[in-house]
Amino acid sequence: MKQAVLTGEHFLTGDVACAEGALAAGCLFFGGYPITPATEIAERMSERLPEIGGTFIQMEDEIAAMASILGASWAGKKTMTATSGPGFSLMMENIGLGIVTETPCVVVNVQRAGPSTGLPTQGAQADMMQARWGSHGHYEIIALAPASPQEIFYQTIEAFNLSEKYRIPVLIMSDEIVGHMSERVSIPAEKDIVTVSRTAPKGRKDRFKPFQPGPNGVAPMPAAGQGYNVHITGLTHDEKGYPVMTVEAQEEMMARITGKIRRNLDDIIRTESYRLEDAEIAVISYGVSSRTSLAAVDEARNLGIKAGLLRLITVWPFPEEQIRQLARRVKKMITVEINLGQICLEVQRCAGGRIPVTLVGHAGGTIISPERVVAELKEAVSS
Amino acid sequence: MIETASRIKQPEHPLDDLLRTDRIPHIWCPGCGIGTVFSSCLIAMKNSGLNLQKMAMVSGIGCSGRAAGYVAMDSFHTTHGRAIPFATGLKLGNPELNVVVFSGDGDLFAIGGNHFIHAARRNMDLTVICVNNLNYGMTGGQMAATTPHLAKTTTTPMGNPEAPFNLPLxxxxxxxxxxxxxxxxxxxxxxxxxxxxxxRKGFSFIEVLSPCPVNYGRRNKEKAFDSLKLYQDKGIIKNGANPSEIEMDFEKGITLGDFLDVDRPTCIEQYDKTCRLI
Structure with a gap:
């Protein structure tokens, strides 16, 4: 058996670093389907999983890949799949099943430009709203946005930890640029990596209810074969997991699956502030565009513009409070993202009309240059 | 009336220990055959001597898909057509589990057809039981991939212009x-x-012809007992029959039997042998 954690210094692509992060987190099952630019994650997992006692399977499509990771999660394993836009669309229904059956798993979307087949080999950040609302019905979701191979390594571990803690599919919204860039990745010693696993049930098996929330709003989770005789359904169900076709049961279930996230925002949401202390203009960005934004903020500072950056590490649930507070301190906000305005809408909502919020966006296919952001910053101070 | 009936103490059923009795009555219509298939399945499970704690049932969506909700073992009622890939993950995640997929013809062979052929190709270690009632019952009787040519359904009011699958083939x-x-x-x-x-190891498939008098039968002049009579009159047991010669023909005959039982390394065996170079 080889090691799950490849402690040491490496030069890795974002996709490979993501796979290594998954293994370091304890992932033992990957159900995948090839798609550019996420294929390298599946390739790495196909090589690495069997050597550490895990299982890789290439399913017949992304629908099956998503279904398989839910099944394997109920077998007690930490599970993951990775895809890009078209595959992400196909996974949506079973992501909903994962949400309503409170099944931990991690779904990576290495975003490329869409709609439809779009630009398969070129990056974008245009699936951000799909990540939030792509499956039908109302729900909460957790989505993280990595900006580098090193960060995706850690975020993948974090994604597993959040999914296990809150019994929810967690999305990693990477992109082709991060996925295909090679950078230094430091992998720490195994003992220095914090991993979280789902809470095992206690007490009498015949009285166990798989959806009865514990103190943090999340129910303990058994695995199939442990004698709990659980029933799991995509239908609206009670704490026992039994289908109940009433408005009351729907309200109770919805309160449970949304409440466990809404009540733990402080634990889930992570953002990073850069030169915001005395900033008059805040740049809001995430993923690869936050690197562009960082360079632009430094350049603007050199020009005497009081700019700062709020980098969203967690994009969903949206860091509403952080944006609201910032909107009271700065004069303007600029959202930088590789789409034509998605997260920008959320920033505008949270700014609540208090200050102007503009977009530096792009239709997709390449990064946004720092120059474009600097130009917008200059425009902001002059107007 | 209903209240009175519920007060009468029901005698114990021999399969009660395998049922979620708190979920009975079930949703299946009078004259429906799913309960009979379900009962056969539970009897087989109970008498098998296998550890029922290590057994799991996975269903998709539809009338037959509700079976997972009534069995007192780990049971999963998944999305439409996706019982097989869910079951594949469950089995690969814990190969000790004995995983049974119990679902209908619409679920397994139209929306889920791709998953069926790939699980069979892999020889995934699953038992797939398909209750074939020739139509989509849950949604009110629409044409399925198994509906006989010219049969009437709500979406083929002039008769089905298409040909059905021969599932064993x-x-x-x-x-x-x-x-x-x-x-x-x-x-x-x-x-x-x-x-x-x-x-047994590997991918096992059992098709069970079952009446749907409420949705299929009444549009095709076939009452519940007529269907049973048809099964009796037209059913021909021919074990080992060539699957290419057993297209369902309600005029000439319906070939029944055990058609195939061969050994081939399973998906998990092949994976362990090929990919785990320990």
Missing amino acids: LAYAAGATYISRWTILHTRDLTRSIDTALK
Whole structure:
């Protein structure tokens, strides 16, 4: 058996670093389907999983890949799949099943430009709203946005930890640029990596209810074969997991699956502030565009513009409070993202009309240059 | 009336220990055959001597898909058509589990057809029981991939212009290693086939012809007992029959039996042998 954690210094692509992060987190099952630019994650997992006692399977499509990771999660394993836009669309229904059956798993979307087949080999950040609302019905979701191979390594571990803690599919919204860039990745010693696993049930098996929330709003989770005789359904169900076709049961279930996230925002949401202390203009960005934004903020500072950056590490649930507070301190906000305005809408909502919020966006296919952001910053101070 | 009936103490059923009795009554209509298939399945499970704690049932969506909700073991009612890939993950995640997929023809062979052929190709260690009632019952009787040519359904009001699948042939072509077909009139044979499937390795497929009097029968001049009479009159048991010669023909005859039982390394065996270079 080889090691799950490849402690040491490496030069890795974002996709490979993501796979290594998954293994370091304890992932033992990957159900995948090839798609550019996420294929390298599946390739790495196909090589690495069997050597550490895990299982890789290439399913017949992304629908099956998503279904398989839910099944394997109920077998007690930490599970993951990775895809890009078209595959992400196909996974949506079973992501909903994962949400309503409170099944931990991690779904990576290495975003490329869409709609439809779009630009398969070129990056974008245009699936951000799909990540939030792509499956039908109302729900909460957790989505993280990595900006580098090193960060995706850690975020993948974090994604597993959040999914296990809150019994929810967690999305990693990477992109082709991060996925295909090679950078230094430091992998720490195994003992220095914090991993979280789902809470095992206690007490009498015949009285166990798989959806009865514990103190943090999340129910303990058994695995199939442990004698709990659980029933799991995509239908609206009670704490026992039994289908109940009433408005009351729907309200109770919805309160449970949304409440466990809404009540733990402080634990889930992570953002990073850069030169915001005395900033008059805040740049809001995430993923690869936050690197562009960082360079632009430094350049603007050199020009005497009081700019700062709020980098969203967690994009969903949206860091509403952080944006609201910032909107009271700065004069303007600029959202930088590789789409034509998605997260920008959320920033505008949270700014609540208090200050102007503009977009530096792009239709997709390449990064946004720092120059474009600097130009917008200059425009902001002059107007 | 209903209240009075519920106060009467029901006698214990011999399969009560395998049922979620707190979920009974079930949703199946009078004259429906799903309960009979379900009962055969539970009898086979109970008498198999296998550890029921290590058994799991996975269903998709539809009338037959509700079976997972009534069985007192780990049971998963998944999305439409996706029982097989969910079950594949469950089995790969814990190969000690004995995983049974119990679902309908619409779920397994139209929306879920792709998953069926790939699980058969891999010889995934699953027992797939398909209740074939020739239509989509849950949604009110629409045309399915198994609806006979010219049969009437709500979406083929002038008769079905399409041809149905010959399910055992499909399973055979895709690589299933155990294939049988019965009707709900042949419960002993069916129970025995399920028992065999539960105890053997690899991808086992059992098709069970079952009446849907409420949605299919009434549009095709076939009452519940007419369907059973049809099964009796037209059913021909021919074990080992060539799957390419057993297209369902309600005029000439419906070939039933155990058609195939062959050994081929399973998906997990092949993976361990090929990919785990320990």
